[in-house]
Amino acid sequence: QKEVEQNSGPLSVPEGAIASLNCTYSDRGSQSFFWYRQYSGKSPELIMFIYSNGDKEDGRFTAQLNKASQYVSLLIRDSQPSDSATYLCAAGGSNYKLTFGKGTLLTVNP
Amino acid sequence: GAVVSQHPSWVICKSGTSVKIECRSLDFQATTMFWYRQFPKQSLMLMATSNEGSKATYEQGVEKDKFLINHASLTLSTLTVTSAHPEDSSFYICSSTSGNTGELFFGEGSRLTVL
Numbered sequence: 001q002k003e004v005e006q007n008s009g010p011l012s013v014p015e016g017a018i019a020s021l022n023c024t025y026s027d028r029g030s031q032s033f034f035w036y037r038q039y040s041g042k043s044p045e046l047i048m049f050i051y052s053n054g055d056k057e058d059g060r061f062t063a064q065l066n067k068a069s070q071y072v073s074l075l076i077r078d079s080q081p082s083d084s085a086t087y088l089c090a091a092g093g094s095n096y097k098l099t100f101g102k103g104t105l106l107t108v109n110p
Numbered sequence: 111g112a113v114v115s116q117h118p119s120w121v122i123c124k125s126g127t128s129v130k131i132e133c134r135s136l137d138f139q140a141t142t143m144f145w146y147r148q149f150p151k152q153s154l155m156l157m158a159t160s161n162e163g164s165k166a167t168y169e170q171g172v173e174k175d176k177f178l179i180n181h182a183s184l185t186l187s188t189l190t191v192t193s194a195h196p197e198d199s200s201f202y203i204c205s206s207t208s209g210n211t212g213e214l215f216f217g218e219g220s221r222l223t224v225l
Contacts, residue, residue, distance in 0.1 A: 034214070043218050043219040044154070045216070046214070096144075099156075100153040102152060
C-alpha cells in the first residue's frame with residue numbers, strides 16, 4: 001500500500017515568516033513529487049514538482065527532496081495571508097498515477 | 111499550464127437518480143484522465159483511470175457499475191454516478207496530464223450532494 005504522510009496541522013505562521021511543510025512517502029519506486037495548494041471548496045492547483053534530490057526554487061517556494069530518507073518538503077518564504085490553504089503532497093511513478101497525502105492546513109496570520 | 115474544464119461545478123439530486131459529470135481538456139489531447147473523489151477534510155482518492163477508446167481502470171473498492179466512466183474522445187471524459195445515494199455526496203475532481211512531466215492538471219471539481 002503506497003502511502004504519503006503529512007502533518008495535518010494546522011500550521012500557523014505570522015506574515016513574512018517562513019512556512020515549512022513536510023511529507024514522507026512509503027514507495028521507494030516513486031519518481032516524481034508534487035506540491036499542490038487547495039483552497040477550501042476549490043480544486044488543487046500545482047505549486048511545484050521535483051524529481052531530483054536536492055532543492056528546487058521557484059519564487060518564494062523551495063521544494064526539497066531526499067530520496068534516501070523518502071522525504072519531501074516545501075518552504076514558503078515571506079508567507080502571505082493569501083498563502084493560507086491546505087497543501088497537498090503527492091508522489092507518483094511512471095504511470096502518472098499520484099498518491100496524495102491528507103494535506104497540511106497552513107494559516108498565515110496578518 | 112494545461113486547462114481542464116469540469117462541469118457542473120455543483121449538483122444536488124435526489125437519492126436514486128443518476129448524475130453525469132463532464133471533464134474536458136481545452137488545449138491539449140488527454141489520452142488519459144483520472145477521476146478523484148475527496149470527502150471533507152480528506153485527501154484526494156483516485157477512483158479510476160480513464161483511457162481514450164478503452165475501458166476505464168478502477169481502483170480497488172470502487173464499484174465500476176456504479177461509477178460509469180466514458181472516454182470517447184481525446185478531449186472528453188465523463189463520470190456518471192448511477193443510482194446516487196447520500197453517501198456518494200462528495201467532491202469529484204477530474205485531472206489529466208500534459209506532456210511528459212507527470213504534472214496533473216485538475217478540473218474545477220464537481221460538488222455532488224445527494225438528498
